[in-house]
Amino acid sequence: MNHPEGIARDLVYEAIDQINDLGLSSVILEKAPDARLSGNLDSLGVVNLVTCIEEISEQRLGVTISLADAASADSLGALETVGNLCGTVARLLEARSAQ
Numbered sequence: 001m002n003h004p005e006g007i008a009r010d011l012v013y014e015a016i017d018q019i020n021d022l023g024l025s026s027v028i029l030e031k032a033p034d035a036r037l038s039g040n041l042d043s044l045g046v047v048n049l050v051t052c053i054e055e056i057s058e059q060r061l062g063v064t065i066s067l068a069d070a071a072s073a074d075s076l077g078a079l080e081t082v083g084n085l086c087g088t089v090a091r092l093l094e095a096r097s098a099q
Contacts, residue, residue, distance in 0.1 A: 004097070008089035011060070012082060015052035024048050033083030046079060053089060065092040 013031045020028050025045050029035065041049060050067045057065050070078060070088050078088040 004090040004093040008086045011056050012086050035082045038080045063096050
């Protein structure tokens with residue numbers, strides 16, 4: 001897979017747009033690497049964002065990823081910031097392309 005970081009960023013940003021458009025967060029989520037997710041999303045918001053990213057990956061790329069499993073195993077806070085989330089998605093995409 002070429003440029004997984006850029007692809008991951010596009011997936012995450014599209015999911016953020018969908019969450020913002022649907023009003024599924026109490027605040028407008030920013031599309032910037034240092035934008036905080038932790039504290040801006042409640043548990044349902046996190047589930048919605050994760051599900052949205054997984055669905056977009058499947059629809060756009062035909063690649064199934066399990067972000068929930070990766071995020072729960074990541075002790076560095078995969079959902080702390082948008083940049084961390086993009087990095088986690090990129091690692092999952094790289095791992096899938098290596099299979």
